[in-house]
Every structure is written in structure tokens, then in C-alpha cells.
Amino acid sequence: QVQLQESGPGLVKPSQTLALTCSVSGDFISNGDYSWTWIRQHPGQGLEWIGHISYTGNAYLNPSLKSRVTMSVDTSKNQFSLNLTSLLAADTALYYCARLTPNWHIFDYWGRGILVTVSS
Amino acid sequence: DIQMTQSPSSVSASVGDRVTITCRASQTMSRWLAWYQQKPGKAPQILIYAATNLQSGVPSRFSGSRSGADFSLTISSLQPEDFATYFCQQADSFPTFGQGTKVEI
Numbered sequence: 001q002v003q004l005q006e007s008g009p010g011l012v013k014p015s016q017t018l019a020l021t022c023s024v025s026g027d028f029i030s031n032g033d034y035s036w037t038w039i040r041q042h043p044g045q046g047l048e049w050i051g052h053i054s055y056t057g058n059a060y061l062n063p064s065l066k067s068r069v070t071m072s073v074d075t076s077k078n079q080f081s082l083n084l085t086s087l088l089a090a091d092t093a094l095y096y097c098a099r100l101t102p103n104w105h106i107f108d109y110w111g112r113g114i115l116v117t118v119s120s
Numbered sequence: 121d122i123q124m125t126q127s128p129s130s131v132s133a134s135v136g137d138r139v140t141i142t143c144r145a146s147q148t149m150s151r152w153l154a155w156y157q158q159k160p161g162k163a164p165q166i167l168i169y170a171a172t173n174l175q176s177g178v179p180s181r182f183s184g185s186r187s188g189a190d191f192s193l194t195i196s197s198l199q200p201e202d203f204a205t206y207f208c209q210q211a212d213s214f215p216t217f218g219q220g221t222k223v224e225i
Contacts, residue, residue, distance in 0.1 A: 105211030110163035
């Protein structure tokens with residue numbers, strides 16, 4: 001069974017950088033069959049795709065966040081990561097990592113999410 | 121980018137009711153439309169992919185359809201475990217989601 005688990009700080013200050021990691025089990029990122037995704041959900045609102053990354057490190061990012069987002073992958077640890085810079089209060093959200101299927105373009109496995117609050 | 125307008129934002133229904141939720145795409149798109157169910161405190165779970173295909177393990181009372189720019193999710197006979205929030209997601213361009221429909225008792 002594929003499982004994903006987000007980790008990182010729950011509270012960060014405005015203007016700082018958020019660093020989150022997603023650990024994958026039950027599948028190997030290096031298999032190359034899927035893309036690995038970050039999605040966020042603002043409190044009580046809908047979902048926003050942040051971007052996804054392949055095992056080679058090729059990343060596809062939401063144009064609205066592109067200037068502040070970097071993604072990376074560590075196949076030796078079977079993890080992928082998100083960095084979001086210049087944090088604003090509006091970045092407060094529940095951050096999910098998920099697996100994206102290339103054939104049907106769906107997110108078939110998700111982590112449980114990590115709540116990140118941006119506040120001084 | 122393709123915007124998805126989802127309606128209604130909420131619906132009150134009873135067990136056994138037929139419920140239909142719709143997403144309208146802002147421009148012509150192919151069949152890469154999926155539906156997810158999300159329960160409080162849980163991550164979304166895929167129900168339907170490619171507009172009409174039922175994900176393995178999902179009850180057959182869920183179905184998806186398409187008419188032009190409108191994509192619909194229908195629950196034929198609402199069960200107690202179906203009270204949740206439902207989202208559509210398109211993947212024709214970079215992925216975007218509808219705003220969600222809360223199905224309430």
C-alpha cells in the first residue's frame with residue numbers, strides 16, 4: 001500500500017521560508033512511473049495545486065506561485081520536498097503531498113496533510 | 121488556465137436521495153476531469169477519473185457524465201457515509217479544482 005507522509009514546521013513567521021518534506025513508502029520515486037505533487041487547502045476552502053516533480057527533478061509549477069516555489073527530489077531517501085519563500089499570512093493552509101498518475105492525470109494517493117500557520 | 125465553476129456550493133439531502141453536482145469548464149477541454157470525496161479531517165479520495173470512469177473500490181452508486189463543458193457527478197441513492205464535500209479537478213492544463221460541494225443531511 002502506497003503511503004505518503006508530510007513533515008515540517010507547523011508555525012512559520014512572515015517573510016520566512018517554508019520547507020516541507022514528503023516521505024513515500026510502498027512505491028519508489030525512482031521507478032519513474034508517477035509525478036510527485038504538492039497541493040494546499042486554505043482553511044474551509046478549495047484545493048490549490050502548487051506543483052509536481054518527476055524522479056529526474058523536472059518540476060512543473062503553478063504560475064501564480066512559481067516565483068516563490070522550488071521543489072526537489074531525493075531518490076536515495078525516497079522523499080521529495082517543497083520550499084516556499086517570502087511567506088505571507090495568506091500561505092496559511094493545510095499542505096498535502098500526493099502522487100499524480102501520468103495516464104489518467106489524477107491524484108491517487110495522498111498524505112494526511114500538515115497544517116502550516118504563518119504568523120509572527 | 122482552465123477554471124472550474126462547481127455548483128451547488130452545498131446541498132441538503134436525505135438518505136436515499138439522488139444528488140447531482142456539476143462542474144463547468146471555462147473553456148473547451150478534453151476528458152481529463154476527476155471527482156474526489158473529502159471527509160472532515162481527511163485527505164480527498166478519488167471517485168471518478170476521465171469524466172466517466174469509476175475508480176476501483178468505489179461503490180457503483182457514484183457515476184460521472186459529461187455534456188459539453190459541463191461535467192456531473194451523480195450519487196444515485198445517498199448513503200449515510202456519503203455526507204462529505206466533493207471536488208472536481210481538471211488536468212487539461214495545469215491542474216485546477218472546483219470550489220467544492222458540501223453534501224449535508
